[in-house]
Amino acid sequence: MEQSDGLHEGRAAETLGLGFIGAGRLGTALAWSFAARGCRVRAVASRSAPASARLAARIPGCGVASPQDVAAGCDLIFVTTPDDAIADLAEGLRWRAGTGVVHCSAVTEVAALAKAARDGALTGGFHPLQTFADPARAVRALPGSTITIEAEEPLNGILVALATRLDCAVNRLPSGARGRYHAAAGYGSQFVHVLLREAAKISRSWGMSEDDTVRAFLPMLRGTLAAIEGAGIAPSMPGPVSRGDVASIAKHVAALAALDGDILDLYRQLCRRTIPLAEERGVIDAATAARIREALFRSPG
Ligand SMILES: NC(=O)c1ccc[n+]([C@@H]2O[C@H](COP(=O)([O-])OP(=O)(O)OC[C@H]3O[C@@H](n4cnc5c(N)ncnc54)[C@H](OP(=O)(O)O)[C@@H]3O)[C@@H](O)[C@H]2O)c1
Known part of the structure; x- marks a missing residue:
C-alpha cells in the first residue's frame, strides 16, 4: 500500500x-x-x-x-x-x-x-x-x-x-x-434491557412469556421515548408517583412482596428516584412525597 x-x-x-x-x-x-x-x-x-x-x-x-x-x-x-x-x-x-x-x-x-x-x-x-x-x-x-x-x-x-x-x-x-461517561451511557442502553427483564419476571407469575411481555411493552416504550423527546424527562413522566397515587403504590408493594423480595427491592429504589421528578413537575407536594415514601418502605407483613 x-x-x-x-x-x-x-x-x-x-x-x-x-x-x-x-x-x-x-x-x-x-x-x-x-x-x-x-x-x-x-x-x-x-x-x-x-x-x-x-x-x-x-x-x-x-x-x-x-x-x-x-x-x-x-x-x-x-x-x-x-x-x-x-x-x-x-x-x-x-x-x-x-x-x-x-x-x-x-x-x-x-x-x-x-x-x-x-x-x-x-x-x-x-x-x-x-x-x-x-x-x-x-x-x-x-x-x-x-x-x-x-x-x-x-x-x-x-x-x-x-x-x-x-x-x-x-x-x-x-x-x-x-468512567463516568460510560457508566451514564448504560442508562440509555443495557439498563433498559434490565428493566424489561424485571417486568417480564413479574409477568411470568401469571403465565405471560418474556417474548409476549416485550411485544406488549415495546409500543408503550416507543410512546415513552417520544414523550421524553417532546417534553423532557420530568414533564412527560407518567405513573402513580407522578399522580401522588399512594394507594396504588401500596398495592404494588404488597403484590411484589408476595412475589419476590428482590423484585420489590428494585421497585422501591426506582419509585424513590421517581419522587423528585414528580416534585420537580410540581404535581406532588412534600407531604405527599413523604406519604409515598412511607407506603414504599412500610413493612408489607
Ligand atoms: N458493539 C457496540 O454496540 C459498540 C458501541 C460503541 C462502541 N463500541 C466499541 O467498538 C469497539 C469494537 O467493538 P465491537 O462490538 O465491534 O467488537 P467485536 O464485534 O468483537 O469486533 C472486534 C473485532 O476486532 C477484531 N480483533 C480482535 N483482536 C484483534 C487484534 N489484536 N488485531 C486485529 N483485530 C482484532 C476481532 O477479530 P476477528 O477478525 O477474529 O473477528 C473482531 O472482528 C470496542 O472498543 C467497543 O467498545 C462497540
Whole structure:
C-alpha cells in the first residue's frame, strides 16, 4: 500500500484515506457508513481474514491488509478491536507521524494509544452512542446518533467533520471523564434491557412469556421515548408517583412482596428516584412525597 500524506492542516475529511483495524460489529458498520457517505475507506485488517473480507467486499477500493500496513498506509486509522486489545495492538505497531489514530471505546482512555502518540501520530477517541449488533441494521441506525469525540486540534476538527458527514451530532468529552461517561451511557442502553427483564419476571407469575411481555411493552416504550423527546424527562413522566397515587403504590408493594423480595427491592429504589421528578413537575407536594415514601418502605407483613 502506498504511504499517505497524513492529516496536514486544512485537509478535507473526505480526501483522507481511512483504515480500520478490527472488522467486527462496530468497525464494519462504521466503515460501510463512511464509504456510503463518499469517504475513502482504503484498507482493513482484522484477526481473521473472513471478517476483513466481509467488510471490504462492500467497499470499492478497500483492500485487506495487515494491521501494520493499515497503520503505515492510511491517514486516519480507526482501532475497532475489543477494548482490552486496543493498548496491546497500539504498542505492537509502528505508526507514522502526522497520521491520526482513534479508538471507538467509551471507557478506554485515549492514553491506550500512547505508542501511536510517541511515534508522532495524533490520537483520540470517536465513540458512537449507538448499539452495533447487525452491521447492516447499524448503518441505518447511525444517522441522528451522537458521536463522542475526545481529541486535540487538528484531529478534533477532522473527527467533527467526519461525524457530521455521517449525519451525527457531536458530544465533546474532556480527558478523565470516561468512567463516568460510560457508566451514564448504560442508562440509555443495557439498563433498559434490565428493566424489561424485571417486568417480564413479574409477568411470568401469571403465565405471560418474556417474548409476549416485550411485544406488549415495546409500543408503550416507543410512546415513552417520544414523550421524553417532546417534553423532557420530568414533564412527560407518567405513573402513580407522578399522580401522588399512594394507594396504588401500596398495592404494588404488597403484590411484589408476595412475589419476590428482590423484585420489590428494585421497585422501591426506582419509585424513590421517581419522587423528585414528580416534585420537580410540581404535581406532588412534600407531604405527599413523604406519604409515598412511607407506603414504599412500610413493612408489607
Ligand atoms: N458493539 C457496540 O454496540 C459498540 C458501541 C460503541 C462502541 N463500541 C466499541 O467498538 C469497539 C469494537 O467493538 P465491537 O462490538 O465491534 O467488537 P467485536 O464485534 O468483537 O469486533 C472486534 C473485532 O476486532 C477484531 N480483533 C480482535 N483482536 C484483534 C487484534 N489484536 N488485531 C486485529 N483485530 C482484532 C476481532 O477479530 P476477528 O477478525 O477474529 O473477528 C473482531 O472482528 C470496542 O472498543 C467497543 O467498545 C462497540
